[in-house]
Amino acid sequence: MTVSRTVELEGHIIDSGTMQRCFEVIMDLGGDFDVEAFDVGHHKDEESYARLRVLAPDDAALQSIVHELHQSGVNPADPEDATLTPAPADRVVPAGFYSTTNHPTAVRVEGEWVEVADIEMDCAVVVEGVGEEGETTARTQVLNGIEADDLVVTGEAGIRVRPPDRPRDASGPFGFMRGGVSAERPSVSRIRTVAEALAEVKADGGNVLVVAGPAVIHSGAGDALARLVREGYVDALSAGNGFATHDVERGLYGTSLGMNIETLEHPRKGHKHHIYAISEIVRAGGIAEAVDDGIVTEGVMYECVANDVDVVLAGSIRDDGPLPDTITDTVEAQNEIRRQAHEADMVVMLSTLLHSVAVGNCLPSSTRVVCVDINPATVTQLLDRGSAQAVGLVTDVGTFVPTLADELLD
Template structure:
């Protein structure tokens, strides 16, 4: 016995490869399809439409196929309303709950499609019938540990519509130059200038810029340039770890980063102790802000973040020395703090940190422009493999990228 359902695809489905991915998914999962209608958009702004019947030998296979198609933006013809089941206990979701993608999503509730707020991947989708400020229904995501007993959680794919971002028909516009994934062969200077122009454009439009930074930014000598960008108002949020902040503070107090003079590459006597002495001094002062107020820390990225009221989250790890009193050592608390930063960001620049880049990438919607820079292409590759398809990577030395970026951004201020 054959089991079938009809689905619809609409948008720039040819240019973006959506139709090809959907056809391939059906065949890869052991199904078949019959295209019933196919209208091709013939102009740059005209969308295409495809309606196809998908068939499989058993309902389980059909369900798997429909799930895959749904992730790529396909919608069931005449969809039923979203199926909601009350969470049986705190942090417990019903079986077959819908796990979100990071793409813009809508739910069909009470006859209306409702946008899902705070979209990110791997969350539960909750509907509050009267949760909006005007008493209308509200849909939003919740991490599993935030689910409360009685929350109305969406199950399966019924009444849910995913809208993956589409490649611009023209191939141009903001970030059009970066399409194509990870590469070490793009012309670095022109690419960095494009990033600088986008950074300036976001700030001119009143947008929010988030920087995710690893210790190599300081150790490579790029800290001064990042501090200049913070001082000039081009960074609204900083997400980093204990190591980044410690290296930066050490450089302000002792002139070294992990015991090495960044300018001369010399290792002063007892320089290997500077990072732990730095942590001790910050603890003694009562924190980074107090150390800035007391004149212990007089320059650097953390100094500029304090002086310019930049939202800063330092997320701890099991290997941290100290840690600094500002470091969040509770993993769930750190996740929640990063999540708040990520949801406010319009542009995210990730600099030489695998763990923090992946962590932030997991919290971002696919519509947030993201640049990931690392000398190791595996960093960007892993970010993409985790589902952050909007992240485009530059494989280059961070010690070159950040100063060049700052130069291009700040020269615009002087023009």
């Protein structure tokens, strides 16, 4: 017995490789296909369309193939309404719930397509307002935020996913990095391209989120990042206790983790400077209070307070102190990171594996992402986790940030 399902692809499906991936998925999972229609766009701004009849030996195999195709934006030609199942209890999703990708998604409810708000990967979709007066809405929800009787989308029916199209040429802010990861040295032309993208986002009134690790301070790039904050190129900062601690230490004692950044010497008792810095902030009541009291007078955290930048410091089990501003509740920290991610139009990740992956998991695929790290594993792990829209530069953040600041400001 052979079963089949007709599916559709549309967009720049040739340039993005979507068509090839679909053929590979079908054949790898033991299926076959007939191309019923194929209309190719003949100009750069024209999209292509294909309709395929997918064949499989049984229903289980067909469902597996259709599920995999769906992740690449392939949708049924005859969509049905999405299946909505009430959650049985708080923090419990129905069996077979639909787990989201990070691509723009819509669900079909009562014959109408409803866009899913705040899209991110690995979430459930909750639909509200069904059968009521007013607008029906859909949104992503993390599993620990599910409440009893929430209407959760289950199965694969009535779901439409739209991965971002890959441009046909090398034009545009990220054209040079279409390969994903660049392991070349930080040439001025590459950093200039990132600067142009940042300037474009800000000119359009967009939101720029910087995700920074302690290496930014250790490498001497803190002053340049502080300049970018002061000049309005950073709207939000996501970091950890270590980044803020060493930034404050740098301002108070001229060291980062006990090392003088200018001379690379280790002054006597320098290894205690970060603890002294934490104690000064604790005594003041927080970083903002320390700024108001004149204790902290320079650095990235100072500029964030002075310029009203949205800062989230997420704690970890290895934090010293921690600073009063550090969020030590993991779920609360996740929620705050998620809020920042949903507001961002562009994200610049600087030398932090854990924070880069954490923020990347919360981002829709439509958000521009640049990840900079001397360790190629940071960049590749971010892409492997599903943030396929991210472009990476494997280079020294101590060179990248000052050069970026010069390109933008000088």
